[in-house]
Amino acid sequence: MVRLVWKNKTDITPNIEFLKKEYSNNFNRFEHVSNLNHSQTQLFPINPESKYDKWRNKLFYGDNLEVSCYLLNFLEKKIDLIYIDPPFFSGVNYRMKIKDNDLNYDIIAYHDHWDKDIDSYLQMLYERIILFKKLLSNTGLIFIHLDWHASHYIKLILDEVFGQNRFINNITWHYYNKYSAAKKNLPRAHDDILVYSKSKNYTFNEIRIPRKKPKKQLKRKMVNGVLKNAKDENGHVMYRIVTDKKMDDVWKIPCMQPASKEWTGFPTQKHHDLLERIIQLGTNEGDIVADFFCGSGTSLVTAEKLNRKWIGCDISEYSIYLTRKRIINFQKNNQNRSKPFFPFDIYTDLTHERNKIIKTGFFKKELIIERK
Ligand SMILES: C[S@@+](CC[C@H](N)C(=O)[O-])C[C@H]1O[C@@H](n2cnc3c(N)ncnc32)[C@H](O)[C@@H]1O
Numbered sequence: 001m002v003r004l005v006w007k008n009k010t011d012i013t014p015n016i017e018f019l020k021k022e023y024s025n026n027f028n029r030f031e032h033v034s035n036l037n038h039s040q041t042q043l044f045p046i047n048p049e050s051k052y053d054k055w056r057n058k059l060f061y062g063d064n065l066e067v068s069c070y071l072l073n074f075l076e077k078k079i080d081l082i083y084i085d086p087p088f089f090s091g092v093n094y095r096m097k098i099k100d101n102d103l104n105y106d107i108i109a110y111h112d113h114w115d116k117d118i119d120s121y122l123q124m125l126y127e128r129i130i131l132f133k134k135l136l137s138n139t140g141l142i143f144i145h146l147d148w149h150a151s152h153y154i155k156l157i158l159d160e161v162f163g164q165n166r167f168i169n170n171i172t173w174h175y176y177n178k179y180s181a182a183k184k185n186l187p188r189a190h191d192d193i194l195v196y197s198k199s200k201n202y203t204f205n206e207i208r209i210p211r212k213k214p215k216k217q218l219k220r221k222m223v224n225g226v227l228k229n230a231k232d233e234n235g236h237v238m239y240r241i242v243t244d245k246k247m248d249d250v251w252k253i254p255c256m257q258p259a260s261k262e263w264t265g266f267p268t269q270k271h272h273d274l275l276e277r278i279i280q281l282g283t284n285e286g287d288i289v290a291d292f293f294c295g296s297g298t299s300l301v302t303a304e305k306l307n308r309k310w311i312g313c314d315i316s317e318y319s320i321y322l323t324r325k326r327i328i329n330f331q332k333n334n335q336n337r338s339k340p341f342f343p344f345d346i347y348t349d350l351t352h353e354r355n356k357i358i359k360t361g362f363f364k365k366e367l368i369i370e371r372k
Pocket of ligand 1: 087
């Protein structure tokens with residue numbers, strides 16, 4: 001079998017039991033959001049007894065390696081779908097312009113520079129993919145969103161960790177509305193979403209999408225296990241008009257534009273329609289969806305909308321700020337829906353720096369993010 005090798009490649013599998021113990025008590029709840037009465041509550045760890053029956057959605061502010069090790073103590077083989085949209089090894093740090101009362105400032109929303117060090121990048125994702133596989137249920141799917149910078153390497157890593165025969169699809173997200181200044185190459189207009197399953201037996205719901213124009217098609221029927229043209233009593237073939245078709249692996253969905261009412265200002269925010277397809281394809285109502293690089297929380301808001309349970313994680317306070325705000329606004333704007341919302345809690349490993357951020361009321365501020 002072909003294997004990818006890089007400098008200092010290390011398989012963390014032998015250390016997982018140690019890491020699980022190491023992080024078993026590190027995360028504490030610092031906010032509980034229930035029925036929109038969100039309040040700062042006392043810090044206390046997740047109660048393992050209440051993890052499953054009285055489900056509460058969870059947003060983690062921290063490094064997803066530590067969060068995954070922590071979660072393995074409670075949710076090993078319990079997550080039904082993992083979607084991740086990690087940094088792509090683009091060589092760029094993504095910035096946002098913020099207005100906080102009278103203060104205007106520029107921040108790095110997230111880092112993707114890496115100083116051309118592909119080895120560290122690959123090791124970072126390799127470790128996490130190993131941990132995510134352990135968290136995934138036996139009927140689960142993982143969706144890894146990348147582009148031309150590294151998807152070819154990560155596919156080999158997925159073949160190694162999940163097995164070549166667990167490859168399901170390489171979805172091409174074709175965004176047709178992104179400006180390109182390219183002169184010496186064709187405009188790059190797609191991302192890759194690699195899909196792998198944990199076992200042969202995985203959740204997969206067929207999705208049908210509308211056709212541009214209705215199509216006249218021969219009516220077919222099964223005769224002794226063979227598909228044949230259906231005929232009327234005079235022996236004539238029969239037709240039907242079809243207005244939809246099976247969704248294939250090339251998805252034409254636009255990039256988010258600042259003019260959209262869903263736009264949060266977070267750079268590289270993904271389109272909610274993309275996440276809607278992914279979640280519908282790989283889960284049913286009540287299933288658990290996790291996104292360990294959640295950014296502005298697109299996947300989590302979509303899970304909320306589709307009545308899935310969710311777990312989110314991000315290392316940046318701006319991501320947690322936006323995700324928290326989006327979920328609260330979504331719940332506020334949909335208070336009359338028939339299905340109740342699960343309450344959600346925000347957890348962190350309370351370092352001195354994070355404690356300072358929380359204590360200044362950062363998450364409840366009214367920040368304005370420039371739309372550019
Ligand atoms: C491409 S963005 C995700 C965008 C998101 N899909 C959306 O629609 O807004 C990648 C995110 O990964 C986060 N990230 C990078 N390294 C991380 C780590 N080790 N742990 C947790 N989050 C991380 C960054 O802070 C950033 O928000």
